[in-house]
Amino acid sequence: MFKILKRNQISAKGLSEFPSERYEIASEFSSPDAMLIRSYQLMPEEIAPSLKAIARAGAGVNNIPVAWCTEHGIPVFNTPGANANAVKELVLAALVLTSRGILKSIEFVKGLQAISDQKEMNSLVEKEKSRFAGQELQGKVFGVVGLGKIGSLVADMGLKLGMQVVGYDPELSVEAAWRLPNQIQRMENLPTLLSRSDYVSLHLPMLETTRHLINISNIRFFKNGARLLNFSRGEIVETSAVIAALNEAKLSQYATDFPAPDLLGRDDMVLMPHIGASTTEAEDLCAIMAVKQLVEFLEHGNICNSVNFPTLSLERNHGYRIAVTNKNIPKMLGKMLAMFADRNINVIEMLNKSRDDIAYNLIDIETPATPELLDALRGIEGVMNVRSL
Numbered sequence: 261m262f263k264i265l266k267r268n269q270i271s272a273k274g275l276s277e278f279p280s281e282r283y284e285i286a287s288e289f290s291s292p293d294a295m296l297i298r299s300y301q302l303m304p305e306e307i308a309p310s311l312k313a314i315a316r317a318g319a320g321v322n323n324i325p326v327a328w329c330t331e332h333g334i335p336v337f338n339t340p341g342a343n344a345n346a347v348k349e350l351v352l353a354a355l356v357l358t359s360r361g362i363l364k365s366i367e368f369v370k371g372l373q374a375i376s377d378q379k380e381m382n383s384l385v386e387k388e389k390s391r392f393a394g395q396e397l398q399g400k401v402f403g404v405v406g407l408g409k410i411g412s413l414v415a416d417m418g419l420k421l422g423m424q425v426v427g428y429d430p431e432l433s434v435e436a437a438w439r440l441p442n443q444i445q446r447m448e449n450l451p452t453l454l455s456r457s458d459y460v461s462l463h464l465p466m467l468e469t470t471r472h473l474i475n476i477s478n479i480r481f482f483k484n485g486a487r488l489l490n491f492s493r494g495e496i497v498e499t500s501a502v503i504a505a506l507n508e509a510k511l512s513q514y515a516t517d518f519p520a521p522d523l524l525g526r527d528d529m530v531l532m533p534h535i536g537a538s539t540t541e542a543e544d545l546c547a548i549m550a551v552k553q554l555v556e557f558l559e560h561g562n563i564c565n566s567v568n569f570p571t572l573s574l575e576r577n578h579g580y581r582i583a584v585t586n587k588n589i590p591k592m593l594g595k596m597l598a599m600f601a602d603r604n605i606n607v608i609e610m611l612n613k614s615r616d617d618i619a620y621n622l623i624d625i626e627t628p629a630t631p632e633l634l635d636a637l638r639g640i641e642g643v644m645n646v647r648s649l
């Protein structure tokens with residue numbers, strides 16, 4: 261039985277993708293084979309030596325010590341795109357909420373409970389409504405920072421709302437570029453995007469290089485009265501810079517899915533409790549994708565959507581499969597193949613791929629892998645782990 265250690269609330273639909281006859285799922289296991297998590301902040305000291313993989317049912321992996329996992333030969337998976345539509349729809353809400361006095365107007369109407377006369381209510385409503393007036397999105401400039409799975413949907417939505425969309429993504433993949441509508445104007449740098457946009461929405465990962473991407477030095481590039489939307493991660497925006505910009509009316513509104521103590525109690529904030537991916541559809545999709553990727557890896561060694569291992573898949577025809585992770589250094593393949601040759605073992609098929617410091621191999625052999633062969637492979641300097649599948 262494979263043991264899956266689950267953290268956070270994971271969709272039941274997704275969990276049901278684990279074949280029940282071969283998988284046990286629990287929130288405590290002393291020697292789990294894999295972990296399935298959402299936003300749980302995972303520390304290296306919690307990772308048992310038995311752990312073979314970690315799947316994040318979601319996009320961001322900044323809650324997982326990915327570099328540590330790579331050093332220890334553990335692939336980390338995520339589920340790109342599975343919650344992109346859910347985030348896009350919440351960004352739509354934020355665009356509207358930061359444009360019109362909707363939240364305050366609802367509070368105002370809630371406060372009218374003591375009035376029982378319709379005429380009196382009508383007259384008060386008409387008298388006060390000018391306090392909640394706002395502006396329209398149509399015709400405004402919408403700057404989207406990060407044009408991956410979420411940013412591309414958000415940018416497309418902006419176009420459909422009649423906005424003029426400008427985008428900035430210095431790391432844009434060719435595949436992501438193909439997905440973008442050609443009406444999106446590409447900005448050469450962040451200050452240019454900030455200076456042209458009435459609304460700016462951030463859709464990029466939290467990395468050491470993107471921490472405080474919006475900061476005290478570049479916030480001055482914003483247009484006066486611009487709105488900033490952050491549904492990526494709190495740390496991407498320097499909180500004190502945003503507060504200063506709001507105080508000086510440089511920004512008129514800040515909407516974020518990542519509240520912080522300093523942000524509370526202001527009318528120029530729209531704060532939400534990290535609900536970007538909290539829809540039934542996104543939770544199901546993320547969990548289904550994460551579970552399928554784990555099953556493929558645990559049972560067949562195939563890797564899809566890993567953030568630290570190469571993508572690799574070898575069809576299971578016949579023979580006995582061995583999966584080997586090794587350091588990406590010279591002569592490893594030769595040393596491994598020598599182990600098979602020395603024992604007169606026929607290799608039927610094999611795949612080898614590397615990514616940065618890691619190399620990963622699937623080797624199908626004609627005869628069952630003996631414990632002696634597996635130990636010999638483990639004994640090669642540079643081999644990080646060996647599994648017989």
Ligand SMILES: NC(=O)c1ccc[n+]([C@@H]2O[C@H](COP(=O)([O-])OP(=O)(O)OC[C@H]3O[C@@H](n4cnc5c(N)ncnc54)[C@H](O)[C@@H]3O)[C@@H](O)[C@H]2O)c1
Pocket residue numbers: 318319320321340341343344347405406407408409410411428429430431432433436463464465466469470473491492493517534535536537538
């Ligand atoms: N609020 C939520 O609940 C929620 C849900 C899903 C994702 N997220 C966050 O959104 C982020 C993006 O998700 P995604 O699915 O679009 O990921 P993605 O990998 O598809 O896209 C991220 C894009 O950011 C770009 N990028 C990287 N560094 C950049 C930089 N310095 N400036 C501009 N662009 C840069 C990349 O090139 C990539 O195109 C996630 O990493 C996660 O932190 C939040």
Ligand SMILES: O=C(O)CC[C@@H](O)C(=O)O
Pocket residue numbers: 298299317318319320321343534536537538
């Ligand atoms: O799991 C969640 O609720 C949030 C997920 C989101 O932050 C992500 O990065 O995909």
